Amino acid sequence: MDLHIVIDPAQPRGEQVLRQLRGLIRSGRLATGAQLPPTRLLAEQLGLARQTVAEAYERLVLEQLIEARRGRGSFVRALPVAEAEAPPAVMPRFASAERIAAFQALPLPFLRIADSPLARFDFVGGSPEPALFPHEDWRRHLHAAQRQLGQGSAHAPPAGLTALREAIAEHVAFARGVRCSAADVIVTQGAQQAFDLLVRVLVAPGDTAAIESPGYPPVIAQLQAQGARTVRVPVDDDGLVTDALPAGARLVYTTPAHQFPLGVPMSAARRHALLAWAARTGTVVIEDDYDSEFRFEGAPRDSLQGLDTEGRVAFVGSFSKTLAPSLRLGYVIAPPALRQALLHAKHLADVHGPSLLQSALARFMAEGAYRRHLRRCVAEYAKRRERLMAGFCGPLRPWFKLLHAEAGFHQAALLKPGLGIDAPQLAALARRVDVGLYPLQGLGAERDGLLMGFGRVAPDGIDEALGRIAGLLEAAT
Template sequence: MDLHIVIDRSQPLGEQLLRQLRGLIRSGRLATGAQLPPTRLLAEQLGLARQTVAEAYERLTLEQLIEARRGRGSFVRALPAAEPERPAPTPVRLASAARIAAFQALPVPLLRFADSPLARWDFIGGSPEPALFPHEDWRRHLHAAQRQMSQGGAHAPPAGLLALREAIAEHLTFARGVRCSAADVIVTQGAQQAFDLLVRVLVGPGDVAAIESPGYPPITGLLQAQGARIAHVPVDEQGLVTDALPPDARLVYTTPAHQFPLGVAMSAVRRRALLDWAARTGAVVIEDDYDSEFRFEGQPRDSLQGLDTDGRVAFVGSFSKTLAPSLRLGYVIAPLALRDALLHAKHLADVHGPRLLQHALARFMAEGAYRKHLRRCVAEYGLRRERLMAGFAGALAPWLTLLPAEAGFHQAALFKAGSDIDATRLAALARRVDVGLYPLQGFGADRDGLLMGFGRITPDGIAAALTRIAELLAP
C-alpha cells in the first residue's frame, strides 16, 4: 500500500512522518484494521532511515492509534467512540464552592499550548528537539531496567532510587558545582512537582513570596493556590534586583543561570547579595537551574547552592529540557532543614516515582551516555543560536535587539525605541505564514518584545522564519 506522505527535507523528518500518519488515522483515511506498510518498505518509498519510520510507529503505538501484531505487522486501531452529548448538569451546591472557584481562576497560561499544534517554524521556548533524543541508547537501558525490576521490589523510596540519586549528585557536583550527596537528592515528577512541594511546605495563606518579574508563569499559580501574597521583583541586565526584595518574604524564586524569559545571567555581585539577604531574613531561595546545561560562551557561573554556606538554597533541575518532557523526571537538592518535610510531602503526593524510568535513567547516566548526549545537544543548539543571532544582526536589525544569553535554548528580543510594533499583532500575522512567535508580555514583561526559543526549529528553519518576520515588519 502506497501512502500519500510528502517529506520536506528542510524539516525534522521523524516529526513530519509522525504528524502525517497521525492525521491519516484520525481523519479516517486509514481505516480501522488497515495494515501499515512494513518499516523497511515505507522507509525505502520515502527515502528515510528505517529507524525513523520505526520510531514513528512506536509513538503511534504509545498513542494507541496502531497496534503491532506479532509476525503480522502494524494495524490501525479503532478510535474511541465519541461520547454522546450529555444534558447540562444540574447546579449542585457545594460547601467548598469558593475554594473550587479559586482554583478555576488560577492562571495557567501554559495550558493553552499543551494541545495547540506547533507552527512549521516555531520559536516556542523551553521545548527541546525530539530528533536529538538518544532513542537507541535509551531503549537499551530501558530493556535492562525492565530485567532489573523483575528481580527487585515493587516500590521505590519516596526520595527516588539510590542509584539515580547517586548519579544525579555526581553529575551536579561535576557540572554545576553543587555541593551534595545522594542523601540530599529528592527525585520528582519533573521540576514542576519540586516547585509544588517547596511552595506547599514553605508558605501558607498571607505569607509573602518573592518571584522574578517577568518570570515563569506557573510559579504564580502555585503561590496563589497557597494563598500567598506575591511580591514581583524586577529583573535587569544583572538578573534579579536584590535591593527590591521584601524583608518579610518566606521564599524567593529565581532563575540565575538563564533567566526566564529574558535570558540574562545573574551577576556574581547579585548572587552574593541574594545569599546575604536570605541569611538575614531566614528565607529560602528556590534556584531553578533552567536549561543551564546548554552553555555556549564564557566560564560556567557558580550555582547559588554551591555558594550557599547557610543551607538556604533549594536547587531544582529537570531532565525535561535535556532529554524529553514526557519522561517527567526532575529533582530538588534539599537543604537539610527542609529534607524530611519535603520527603513527607512527596510521599503524600504520589508515594513514589516511576521505578522503570528511574532505573533506566540511572543506568544511562552511570554509563556516561548522558554527558555524551549533552555534548551533542550543545553542538546542535549552538548552530541554531548562531543562525538566530545572524538573523537579528541582519534582516531584523532595524526593528529588534536580541538580548545576550550565555546559556539555554532561548533568547529574548526587544523592539527598538520608537517602534510602534505590537508584539501580539505580529504574532497573529506570523501564524498566517506558519511562524510561531511568543510575546514577552505573556510572561509579565513590561517591555515589548519576543521570546525566541530555538529548541524546536532547525538552523535552516530559523533562517526561513526570520525572513518571513522581516517581510511582515517591512513598510
C-alpha cells in the first residue's frame, strides 16, 4: 500500500495518514474486505509513532470505513450504497464516448454473480468444489517449479511451455479423441482468453457470427464488443439446430458435449451436419469443451475436432472447472491455418502466460496426478448428481422437469407451466432461506427454469436445499 506522507508543519502527520487512508478506501483502491497493515508495521514503514497510526485507525472505525476484528486485525468495510455508487462531480467527455458506452452496456450476468456472496446452499454453475483441490500434490509441484524458475529463458514462448503443451496434447487425445500434437496447443489464461483470441482473429466489425441460443454470455459479449452481428441459433434436445445456421457466418460457437446452459449433448447426426456445413461455408467452429471430463453415463461422444478432417474446428478447454478458476489456465487446439495468427494475437495480448503455474501444471499432469484428481472428482460429483436427480424426480417432480445431461456438473430444470410462479420469483424467495438459484432467463434462455450447478453443494446439503425449495413452492402455488 502506497502512503506518501508530506512533512508539512501545518498539517499533523496523523491527519495526513487518516486523509490518505480514507481516500484509498473511498476511491476503491482499498477494496472491501482488504486487510490493513498492523499499526506497528505501518508506523515503522512511515517513520511515525505507533500511536499516531493507531489514532488514525480509530477514526476510520468511527467513520465506519474499517472494522477491527479481535485477534485478526483491521479490515475495510463495504461503503454505503449511496457513497459507493456516487459518480464524480464532473464526468469528463471523451472522444471515444460511444465506444466506452458500448462496453458499459455489455450484458455480463456472470460479473453480477461473481460480485454477489454465495448462499449456504448455492447452485451456481461452473464452480468446482474447493475442498477437492489437490493441495499437497500441487504444492509439491509448485515448489519444484519455483526452484527451477530463472534457469531458462527470460521469456516463455507465447504458445506456452513445451512440457505443458505436450501434456495437454497427450491428455486431450486420450480423454477426448482430439487429434493434435504439442505444436497445435496454445496455452491461454483461462478459456476466456482463448475465445478472445479467436474472436479477434476471425471477426471484424459487421461480420456475422452464429451462437447457440441460449448460450454462454461471455462469448456473446465478446462478439458484441468486436462489433459482430450475432445470429442466435436455437437448441433442442439434439443440441444446436444446424438447419438454422446463417449464411455468411465467420464462426459458430457451440458446446456440443454439454450444452450451456441446458446441458443436452449434441447428437451424432448434428455433429456431422455441422462439420459438413462448415466445410461448405468456410466457417470456423469453436468447440467449447468446458466440463465434459466429468462424464457419468454412456461412452464419451466424439469431439467435433476429432471428427473434423479439414482443420476447421478450434477446440477450447479449461482447467478452471477441473482444478480451480483462480489458476487462470486454459488452452486452444488451433487448426493449422489459424495457428500463426493466434500466436501473434497472443503475443500482443500478454507476451506469454505465467511460466511458474504452467511448469507446475506440466509436472502435475506428467506424473499422472491430474488423471487421479479427475477420477476423484467424477466419483464425488456423481454422488451429488444422483441426489439432485432424486430430488427432482421425487419431491420437486410436481413443479419441474429435469433435462437430461450425460456430463458436466450442472443440469437444467424447467418449471412446468401454469404454476403461478416463475424462476426469477422462486430465486428471490430462495435467497431468504439461504439457497442460491440461477434462472435460465438470466442466461438468455426463453424457457422458464433453473441452472442447477452441483459443484459447490455437498450431497446432504442438496437434500436439505431441495427440501427448502419444495416448501417454498408448496406455499406459493
